[in-house]
Amino acid sequence: MFTAFLRFELATWRKQPLTYIFLAVTFGITFLAMLWPNLQMGQDLRNLNVNAPFAILSRAGAMTMLCLLFITAIMASTATRDSGSGYAQVLYAAPLEKGGYLWGRFTGGVLVAVLALLGMLLAIVLGTLLNEPARVGAFQLAPYLQAVSLFIVPNVVLAGAIVYCLTVLTRNTVYAFIGALGLMMGFVLVGLLTPNLDTPASVLLLDPFGLRTLHSLTKYWTVSEKNTAVLDFAGPLLTNRLVWLGIAGALMGLTHGVFSFTTSTGKAKKQRLADAPAPVRAAAPTPRPQVQPRHDRGAALVQLTQQARLDLFGILKSVPFWILLGLGLLNLLSVAATGRSGKVGTSTRSPIPCSTILMGPTPPSCWPCWCTTAGPWCGKNRTPASTVSWTLRPVRRGCLTRLKC
Numbered sequence: 001m002f003t004a005f006l007r008f009e010l011a012t013w014r015k016q017p018l019t020y021i022f023l024a025v026t027f028g029i030t031f032l033a034m035l036w037p038n039l040q041m042g043q044d045l046r047n048l049n050v051n052a053p054f055a056i057l058s059r060a061g062a063m064t065m066l067c068l069l070f071i072t073a074i075m076a077s078t079a080t081r082d083s084g085s086g087y088a089q090v091l092y093a094a095p096l097e098k099g100g101y102l103w104g105r106f107t108g109g110v111l112v113a114v115l116a117l118l119g120m121l122l123a124i125v126l127g128t129l130l131n132e133p134a135r136v137g138a139f140q141l142a143p144y145l146q147a148v149s150l151f152i153v154p155n156v157v158l159a160g161a162i163v164y165c166l167t168v169l170t171r172n173t174v175y176a177f178i179g180a181l182g183l184m185m186g187f188v189l190v191g192l193l194t195p196n197l198d199t200p201a202s203v204l205l206l207d208p209f210g211l212r213t214l215h216s217l218t219k220y221w222t223v224s225e226k227n228t229a230v231l232d233f234a235g236p237l238l239t240n241r242l243v244w245l246g247i248a249g250a251l252m253g254l255t256h257g258v259f260s261f262t263t264s265t266g267k268a269k270k271q272r273l274a275d276a277p278a279p280v281r282a283a284a285p286t287p288r289p290q291v292q293p294r295h296d297r298g299a300a301l302v303q304l305t306q307q308a309r310l311d312l313f314g315i316l317k318s319v320p321f322w323i324l325l326g327l328g329l330l331n332l333l334s335v336a337a338t339g340r341s342g343k344v345g346t347s348t349r350s351p352i353p354c355s356t357i358l359m360g361p362t363p364p365s366c367w368p369c370w371c372t373t374a375g376p377w378c379g380k381n382r383t384p385a386s387t388v389s390w391t392l393r394p395v396r397r398g399c400l401t402r403l404k405c
Contacts, residue, residue, distance in 0.1 A: 001101025009078060009108025018077075021111060026063055027119035033059065034127025035240065047223050050135050051128045053143035054226035056121075060147035061188055061211040063120050064155035065187070068180050068224070075160045076176035077319060078109035092261035102256055106164050114148075114359045121147065142230045150233075154241045155209055161248035161303035174320045181324070183208055196378045200234050205243050213240045229296045237270075305351045 013019050033039045037046040041062040045055045064071075082091050121144055128136055162183060190206045204213045212314040213236055218226065230235065315321050 001097040002104045003133055005101055005104025006108045009105055009398050018073060022116040023119045026067060026117055029064065030059060030120040030123035031127050034124060034131065049137035049227045050131050051124060051137055052227040053140060053230050056124060056143040056147050057151065057214055057231065060122065060151040061209055061214060063117060064151060064211055067117065067158060068184065071156060071159045072163050073181040074113050075109045075163040076167045078105050079164050079174055080171065084173050093305055096261065098259065099256060100140045102259060106160065106252065110156055110160045113160065114153055117152045117156065137166060137227050139216040146231060150237060150241055151210055154245055158208060158244050158248045161251040165251040168255050168259055178320055178323050199347065204236050205240055207240060209221045210237060210240055220241060
């Protein structure tokens with residue numbers, strides 16, 4: 001059962017454009033960073049060789065963070081493949097093994113994301129061959145293996161487990177992007193807890209991506225050491241990776257224990273009341289009102305305001321909105337209290353940069369927030385169940401598009 005679902009996921013994602021877009025993004029960004037030193041990925045690596053062991057590890061950790069949105073999209077689509085296509089009722093009626101079903105799909109999504117992220121290692125090798133000899137060091141295989149085993153695989157497994165658990169249990173992709181945003185917020189908060197170079201090992205265990213642990217272990221390394229030295233597998237970095245892999249395993253265990261093949265809608269009581277026979281009464285004849293349809297600007301304005309009011313209150317009453325609001329307030333209060341943005345290597349504490357951070361441009365970590373709020377609400381009227389009714393309504397085309405913005 002596990003092998004069947006694994007092969008199905010790999011075959012499905014092999015035909016999806018998102019897989020090749022993900023691979024092209026990882027390869028393209030890394031390749032450009034190899035050729036143009038001013039294009040930074042996380043830590044400033046302009047003084048190092050392009051194939052330095054520290055540079056390879058730092059780029060691997062930064063790439064998993066930059067591509068968190070792609071990982072979330074792959075795992076969320078994998079978790080909701082059956083329910084989204086309407087095939088869940090047919091599939092769940094078959095005698096399936098729950099472990100093989102859940103773990104097969106999860107492993108397939110993780111393998112696809114890992115294979116796409118391996119494009120960055122190919123870009124590093126190709127960029128090394130096309131670079132100036134003065135910026136190229138001796139080839140070492142160990143940094144590439146460490147990049148896969150310490151950063152790419154653990155980070156994909158962790159992010160995938162969070163997204164997969166939330167999506168499978170809630171059967172809603174909105175919570176998947178909220179989980180990804182919470183993971184990014186955890187990384188930012190760890191940066192706020194580590195303002196100095198000397199960081200306790202217990203605090204380093206809170207780093208979900210392992211990047212701050214890597215920078216803390218190599219903070220006293222010289223340029224020559226970063227160009228040639230290979231990081232040991234044993235130590236705080238390995239402990240950090242094992243801790244977060246254990247958390248990912250615990251989340252998958254929770255998913256395995258709570259998941260059920262039954263499709264509950266949560267409206268059983270309302271359904272029973274609706275199925276109850278209503279008393280039959282003789283209807284008194286009533287005159288039919290004469291309706292005069294209006295298609296002027298006044299009617300369009302009324303439709304605009306009423307639909308905007310409906311969508312606004314729908315968002316304000318939704319649980320994801322309040323979760324996102326809480327995460328945003330937590331980030332705001334933490335930055336305002338410390339005066340730091342959580343960036344790697346930033347140790348200045350001043351209220352002036354704090355106001356700049358709060359009013360500055362939106363960081364990439366907030367992209368999942370925009371996807372969760374704008375995406376589902378802009379497309380909620382285009383679901384198969386409501387497309388026909390909405391297209392038959394006498395509503396102007398620009399009315400729906402303007403109010404959702």
